[in-house]
Structure formats: structure tokens, C-alpha cells
Amino acid sequence: MEREVILSVRDLEVSFPKGKGRFIAVRDANFDIYKGETFALVGESGSGKTTIGRSIIRINPTSKGKIIFEGKVINEKLSAEEDRQVIKNIQMIFQDPATSLNERATIDYIISEGLVNFKMFKSQEERKAKVVKSLAEVGLLQEHVTRYPHEFSGGQRQRIGIARAMIMEPKLIIADEPISALDVSIRAQVLNLMKTLQEEKGLTYLFIAHDLSVVRFISDRIAVIHLGRIVELANTADLFLHPLHPYTRSLLSAVPMPDPISEKAKELMVYTENLHDYSVHQPSFVEIAPGHFVWANEPELEQYRELLK
Amino acid sequence: MEKNVILSVRDLVVKFHVRDRILTAIRNISLDLYENETLAIVGESGSGKTVMTKTFTGMLESNGFIAGGKIFFEGRDLAAITSNKEWEKIRGIKIATVFQDPMSSLNPIRSIGSQITEVIKKHQGKDGTEAKQLAIDLMNRVGIPNAADRFNEYPFQYSGGMRQRIVIAIALACRPQILICDEPTTALDVTIQAQILQLIKDLQKEFHFTTIYITHDLGVVANVAQRVAVMYAGQIVEYGTAEEIFYSPKHPYTWALLSSLPQLGIKGERLYSIPGTPPSLFNEVKGDAFAPRNPYAIGIDFEEEPPFFQISQTHQAKTWLLDPRAPKVEPPVAIRDLHGRITAILKGQVSK
Numbered sequence: 001m002e003r004e005v006i007l008s009v010r011d012l013e014v015s016f017p018k019g020k021g022r023f024i025a026v027r028d029a030n031f032d033i034y035k036g037e038t039f040a041l042v043g044e045s046g047s048g049k050t051t052i053g054r055s056i057i058r059i060n061p062t063s064k065g066k067i068i069f070e071g072k073v074i075n076e077k078l079s080a081e082e083d084r085q086v087i088k089n090i091q092m093i094f095q096d097p098a099t100s101l102n103e104r105a106t107i108d109y110i111i112s113e114g115l116v117n118f119k120m121f122k123s124q125e126e127r128k129a130k131v132v133k134s135l136a137e138v139g140l141l142q143e144h145v146t147r148y149p150h151e152f153s154g155g156q157r158q159r160i161g162i163a164r165a166m167i168m169e170p171k172l173i174i175a176d177e178p179i180s181a182l183d184v185s186i187r188a189q190v191l192n193l194m195k196t197l198q199e200e201k202g203l204t205y206l207f208i209a210h211d212l213s214v215v216r217f218i219s220d221r222i223a224v225i226h227l228g229r230i231v232e233l234a235n236t237a238d239l240f241l242h243p244l245h246p247y248t249r250s251l252l253s254a255v256p257m258p259d260p261i262s263e264k265a266k267e268l269m270v271y272t273e274n275l276h277d278y279s280v281h282q283p284s285f286v287e288i289a290p291g292h293f294v295w296a297n298e299p300e301l302e303q304y305r306e307l308l309k
Numbered sequence: 310m311e312k313n314v315i316l317s318v319r320d321l322v323v324k325f326h327v328r329d330r331i332l333t334a335i336r337n338i339s340l341d342l343y344e345n346e347t348l349a350i351v352g353e354s355g356s357g358k359t360v361m362t363k364t365f366t367g368m369l370e371s372n373g374f375i376a377g378g379k380i381f382f383e384g385r386d387l388a389a390i391t392s393n394k395e396w397e398k399i400r401g402i403k404i405a406t407v408f409q410d411p412m413s414s415l416n417p418i419r420s421i422g423s424q425i426t427e428v429i430k431k432h433q434g435k436d437g438t439e440a441k442q443l444a445i446d447l448m449n450r451v452g453i454p455n456a457a458d459r460f461n462e463y464p465f466q467y468s469g470g471m472r473q474r475i476v477i478a479i480a481l482a483c484r485p486q487i488l489i490c491d492e493p494t495t496a497l498d499v500t501i502q503a504q505i506l507q508l509i510k511d512l513q514k515e516f517h518f519t520t521i522y523i524t525h526d527l528g529v530v531a532n533v534a535q536r537v538a539v540m541y542a543g544q545i546v547e548y549g550t551a552e553e554i555f556y557s558p559k560h561p562y563t564w565a566l567l568s569s570l571p572q573l574g575i576k577g578e579r580l581y582s583i584p585g586t587p588p589s590l591f592n593e594v595k596g597d598a599f600a601p602r603n604p605y606a607i608g609i610d611f612e613e614e615p616p617f618f619q620i621s622q623t624h625q626a627k628t629w630l631l632d633p634r635a636p637k638v639e640p641p642v643a644i645r646d647l648h649g650r651i652t653a654i655l656k657g658q659v660s661k
Binding site for chain 1: 526574
């Protein structure tokens with residue numbers, strides 16, 4: 001069955017001015033996100049994972065390539081109506097619930113701001129009903145609408161952030177490290193909530209994270225990004241079973257697992273770019289097995305094919 | 310092998326004055342720390358892990374005070390020390406701390422070298438050139454490439470991982486007997502985290518110090534710890550060797566912490582999540598503090614605080630479930646065979 005692509009990123013490059021030149025934060029990024037799936041973008045700080053997310057919601061301008069949402073290129077000048085559609089349909093959940101909510105606004109205001117901007121209600125009653133409904137969906141109560149963000153715990157604030165995104169009835173949600181700032185006991189709650197909402201509403205997630213172990217549980221496919229370049233992209237199961245690129249393998253080896261036997265036996269793999277010799281054969285992003293892409297040159301591909309046998 | 314106790318906490322109670330009210334952050338903790346071991350302290354934020362270890366170096370905030378109990382170290386009671394002069398003979402010299410954020414524990418406007426030599430000069434009485442040589446040796450030892458060249462650089466010229474290495478170098482400059490690592494890798498990337506954890510382990514072998522790790526990450530605990538203390542609401546609720554805590558935990562809170570780990574999640578299933586929130590420590594806690602969130606709670610949990618039950622020589626848990634009169638309860642399925650489950654997950658053999 002051919003799956004419907006909701007978002008395509010083609011040859012994307014994002015650069016920032018740096019001194020007299022430019023610093024390229026993301027280069028040659030290529031991936032598709034299918035409708036209804038959770039696609040994870042995993043990398044370390046400075047890898048460009050957040051930059052990609054931010055360029056999809058058009059906070060960061062792109063310097064090359066295309067971002068195509070529902071068949072329409074969105075990283076160029078759009079008509080006012082198209083622009084509104086994109087804003088409504090792609091929403092974001094931020095990392096730190098302590099800084100992403102307006103401290104001086106009530107929950108009612110925070111959650112309905114998008115509704116007001118897009119006039120998504122006919123009467124005040126309808127607006128209020130929508131706010132209460134979306135609060136209920138994330139497990140908060142009607143009486144919370146008059147309160148301020150500081151009256152909530154970290155986990156509750158993240159729920160407010162999720163409700164604010166959900167009320168717009170988006171198609172794609174970009175979640176940038178949504179659980180990293182939360183306490184261990186709250187993480188499970190927020191992940192479960194995101195999962196439930198996805199099933200109920202048929203949402204698509206782009207989940208940005210640095211922790212492969214969290215991503216394994218939540219995502220269908222994973223792209224690993226290192227210094228602005230996607231080095232490997234595969235189904236979650238394939239990536240964990242057959243990690244090919246040495247950077248993916250070093251990331252996997254670094255994730256601490258809650259299991260003393262395997263932790264104490266494990267050997268750390270350290271990745272440096274010197275592992276690659278690209279002086280003769282140039283690397284490219286190749287589909288080495290169905291749905292499994294890796295950034296490699298011909299001799300490396302040879303090696304990787306052996307690994308896959 | 311007989312283990313020597315290096316530090317011993319007895320019935321420690323720590324309280325804070327907060328806006329005319331009293332908050333009890335540490336409620337009666339007793340703990341022995343053995344020479345040369347690595348003890349991990351785990352718990353949610355607010356459980357008191359940091360507050361407890363701050364009493365070992367006299368670093369409680371000014372509104373906090375030790376309301377009871379003793380901390381024995383080298384034949385004296387640290388809880389009785391009141392003068393900062395006295396603390397200066399212990400803090401940093403005998404017991405040193407590495408904090409979470411390396412950017413805020415280094416002085417941004419002084420060179421790396423001068424921050425290390427300051428400590429060496431002050432505590433070891435070395436002169437300038439000797440201190441510099443010692444500092445460069447230490448920088449080499451914690452894995453700073455071209456240490457001599459980078460001696461005069463500033464913190465902003467170092468990456469997060471390199472800065473944390475410097476903080477560790479400073480902490481070790483006085484050869485402390487105890488190193489407290491308070492979430493030392495939480496602000497770092499996973500690959501850097503793995504390197505720092507390895508570094509601390511290597512240094513421990515070389516310098517023979519005792520390590521206390523404070524962390525909320527059970528993966529880190531599994532990696533570093535020989536013994537684990539699980540904290541909840543200002544108390545230690547379970548102690549044991551790492552193997553005992555991970556493979557045969559007895560306290561329902563430890564069960565809950567382990568079961569809610571995303572690392573154990575199976576795609577398509579819900580993760581276990583702990584209902585409710587920890588109790589407010591402004592009020593007196595009646596019974597077992599975890600009881601309201603505990604699906605295994607029994608009547609007495611709400612009435613009376615449980616004592617510690619001894620499970621093995623090294624393993625204790627503070628839960629009524631271990632009382633012979635309590636109903637028999639099995640830990641949740643997800644964590645019954647943790648090693649087997651994780652091995653299977655890593656091999657991709659677990660599915661819905």
C-alpha cells in the first residue's frame with residue numbers, strides 16, 4: 001500500500017551568517033514524513049535537529065532546497081491564505097514548559113490565542129467550550145482556565161503546551177524535546193498522552209530528541225543527524241538491529257540502559273569523522289535496503305551490505 | 310572483605326524556613342558510605358537528594374538547618390560544625406562536589422589555568438610554577454588535549470564536556486576522599502556523558518576516592534553504581550547493591566520508577582506512569598509517604614510509617630509489604646526480568 005506523504009524535505013540547506021561568511025547548520029537534508037506516523041530526528045546539541053524543525057514552521061529561513069507540505073512548497077513566499085493554512089496545520093510543542101508559556105497570561109488566553117487569531121469560533125461560548133474540551137483532552141480541569149502558568153507543575157505546563165497546539169486541529173506536530181525538561185516520573189505521562197492524542201486524531205509527529213532510547217519507544221522511523229547532515233534513516237526496528245553508520249553505532253553505545261549487567265559489560269564506541277576516507281570515493285545518501293538510507297561512499301556501502309546479510 | 314565506613318549519617322533531619330513556614334526536606338535518614346565505593350542516590354526532583362549531600366560540605370542554603378541527627382566523618386560530627394572556617398578544612402579538601410552545570414560552576418572571566426592553580430596554591434601551599442605544572446598534569450589526566458596550550462584559555466573557549474572535565478580536575482586538585490557528583494552529566498550530550506562517566510570511573514581507580522552520584526537517570530545509575538539508595542519525599546526508601554535494586558527491587562516506589570522508564574517501553578503499549586504528585590513536605594507526613602500514589606498500598610500504609618525490613622546483608626526496604634502479615638505481592642510484569650527484557654528490546658525481539 002502506498003502511504004501518503006504529508007511532508008517532504010528535499011536537499012534542504014539552512015545557513016546562518018557568521019562573520020563575513022556563512023555557517024551551514026543543515027546540509028542536504030532529505031526525508032519524507034508519512035501521514036499518521038511518528039518520525040524522529042535524533043542528534044546531539046549542535047547537530048541541526050532543532051534547526052530543521054524550526055525551518056519547517058518557518059522560523060528559520062532556508063537557503064536551499066524545498067520543504068513540501070501536503071504537496072505545496074512552503075519555504076517560499078505564500079499567499080496570505082496559504083500562509084494561514086500552514087500556520088494552523090503545523091504546530092509546535094516546545095522543550096521547556098517553564099519558558100514557552102506567557103507568564104502573564106491566563107491559561108484561557110494562552111490556549112485560545114490561536115483560535116482568536118484564526119477566528120475559529122462563532123461565539124464566546126463556542127470558544128470557551130473548545131478550550132475546556134482541549135484541556136480535558138490533556139487531563140486538566142475546567143477550573144484551570146483562570147489560572148496562570150506558575151500555578152502548575154512542570155508536567156501540567158507541558159500539557160498546557162500540548163493543549164495549545166492541539167486546539168488548532170493541526171495535521172503535523174513538531175515536538176522539540178518535549179520530555180527532556182521533565183522529571184522522570186512525568187515523562188511517561190506526557191509520552192502516553194501524546195500517543196493517545198495521535199491515535200484519536202490521526203496526527204503526524206516530528207519528534208526531535210537527543211535520546212535514542214526514548215525515541216525507540218515512540219517513533220516509527222528515525223533519522224540520525226550529525227553536524228548538520230542526516231547520516232542514517234531507517235525504520236526504528238532496523239535502526240536498532242542493524243545500525244550501519246559508525247555515528248549511529250556510537251550513539252547507541254552511549255545511551256545508558258537501566259540494566260547493570262549490560263551497562264557494566266558495554267564498550268564505548270567513539271566516533272570521529274576521521275573514520276571516513278572520502279578522498280577518492282565521494283559519499284552520498286543511498287537507500288541500502290528498502291527504507292534504510294545511509295550516508296556513505298562505495299567502499300563503505302560494500303561493508304554495510306556485508307553487515308546486513 | 311571487611312569494608313570501612315568512611316562517612317556515616319544517623320537520623321539526619323534537615324528543615325528549611327520558607328515564608329514563615331517550616332519545610333522538612335530530609336526526614337530521618339541514616340546511611341553508611343564505604344571507602345572506595347560508588348553510591349548512587351536516585352529520586353525525583355524535590356526528593357532531597359541534593360539537600361542531603363549538601364550537609365556533608367556545609368553548603369545548605371542560609372534558610373536551611375540541620376534539625377537533628379549526626380554525620381560522622383573522621384571521628385567528628387559534621388552536623389555540629391557551625392563556623393565556616395571549620396568547613397573550609399573539609400569542603401573541597403576532603404569532600405569535593407562536581408555540580409550539574411559546568412558553565413555556572415566556573416568563573417567566566419578567569420582563565421581555566423588560574424582557576425585550577427588557585428585551588429592548588431590555597432590548599433597545598435605550592436608556589437606558582439609548581440602549581441602550574443600540577444594543574445597541567447591534572448588537565449592532561451582528565452583528558453584535555455594540548456593542556457599546556459589551553460592553560461590560559463577561558464571557559465567560553467571550552468565545550469560543555471571539556472568544561473565539566475575542568476570542574477572535575479578542580480575537584481580532584483586536593484585529592485579529596487569523597488567526591489560528590491550532583492547530576493554531573495545531565496547537561497551534556499549522551500556521547501559526552503558516556504565519556505565523563507568513564508573518566509570518573511578511571512580517576513576513581515587511580516586516586517582511590519569514594520563517589521556519591523546524585524542522579525535521576527537510572528541508566529546512569531546502572532552504569533556507575535555499586536550501591537544504590539532510592540529517595541522519596543525526604544527519606545531513603547530502599548538501599549541495596551545495584552544488582553539488588555535493578556533485579557529484585559522490593560519497594561513499590563522503586564518498582565514504579567523502573568516501570569515508567571521509556572527505555573522499557575514497548576511500541577503500541579502505554580508506559581506505566583506514576584499517578585499523583587509527591588506529598589507536600591510542609592505538612593507532617595502520616596504513614597508511608599508514597600501510599601497515596603501506590604497501587605499496592607495496604608491499610609496500615611496510611612496509618613503508620615513502615616520500618617526498614619532487611620532482605621539481605623546489603624538490601625533494605627522501607628515498606629509494609631515486607632511485613633510477614635502483609636499480602637504477597639509480585640512486582641509489575643515489566644520489571645520482573647529486567648535484564649532479559651532489555652536484552653530482548655535491544656535485539657528487537659519484543660513486540661506487542
